[in-house]
Amino acid sequence: MGKCKYCGKPAGFLRTKHKACEMIYKEGWKKMLNLAEKAFTTGNFRSLRGQLLEIAQNHFRTEKDVEDVLTTVWGKMVDHFLDDGNLDEVEEEKLVRFIKETGLSVDRLAGKDSYTKFMKGRLLRKVMHGEIEQFYEPVPVILGKSEVPVWVFQNVGNYEMRKCREYVGGYSGFSVKIARGVYYRVGGFKGNPVEKTELTHVDEGVLVFTNKNLYFVGQTRSYRIPYKKIISVIPYKEGIMVYQDAKTKKPQFFELDDVWFSYNLLVNLVTLEKD
Structure with missing residues (x-):
């Protein structure tokens, strides 16, 4: 029962x-x-x-x-x-x-x-409102004097604009049959090299917002972007693009899970630091 x-x-x-x-x-x-x-x-x-x-x-x-x-x-x-x-x-x-x-x-x-x-x-x-509240979880960067962490994003994709070369044209020569449905093409490759710029994935890591700088700590590279050097932040569906006031610095794109928050936080931190 x-x-x-x-x-x-x-x-x-x-x-x-x-x-x-x-x-x-x-x-x-x-x-x-x-x-x-x-x-x-x-x-x-x-x-x-x-x-x-x-x-x-x-x-x-x-x-x-x-x-x-x-x-x-x-x-x-x-x-x-x-x-x-x-x-x-x-x-x-x-x-x-x-x-x-x-x-x-x-x-x-x-x-x-x-x-x-x-x-x-x-x-x-x-x-x-001009108030900075410290983020108390550990951050993977050495901070400067009077610098405090504000927020941290994990698993951030880092992309940048890079030139790449591709060949436009076709093959010459003839094909030799190797197996059913498979061909190995023999001969020269005709066509001209064309350079173009595209967004390229370069690393994956942690994005740290402090009251003074934006840090990226990746698997192969790490760098710092001072807020005073940022001239523009553009939000996209998948992330934010950050432009710096330097001809030698490439725009950096960060793919993350909350574009609305990251964009508003960064813009306000940059404004606060520049005031």
Whole structure:
């Protein structure tokens, strides 16, 4: 005789649940989610966890489910606040207060995309107001005096404009059959060499934003671009192109996973350094 995985009572031969218990279980999630979303609207968070725990106990839910609901709703509000591309101080305060008053674990949030979005939105607002906040994770560069890391992108593709030569024309001579469907062409190659410029992948590495410089640390090369030398930053779908105020310096293209954030961060850091 099988037991119901929700209530623990006999469920019948080869059965693992009661339909009624499953309905109660599903209804519990909806009730908790609706309550948490309503609390975010009203701003009353102090009693929220207790109310969610009461619902959980009456609907075969656990404390983990309560944490999941709180995390889900917090993430939804981050997306809502950042819908206009800006996280203002009032919105940030509400998100922070939600975490504190519900006892939501920051460690649990830290691995979520919503928390990364929150940190990016917070950082951009501060930089736009002339404030620099240090990025506390280790960075693979030796920083200068009064220089602090601001953000780090991993797995960044580095490209630059390079000239390459190709031959335009055709073959002369004849073909010798080697095997079925395969030919080896013999004779000279006719045509003229043509030079062109194209974006070429040169390395993969880490891109470090500080308050003074942009660093790229790759597998085969590493370099620094001072903000005072940057004259233009152009965003593309896949990344950003950085132009320097020097004839000998080639434009550098960085392929990364958040173009909007990297572009806005770099432009504001460059402006702040040049002011």
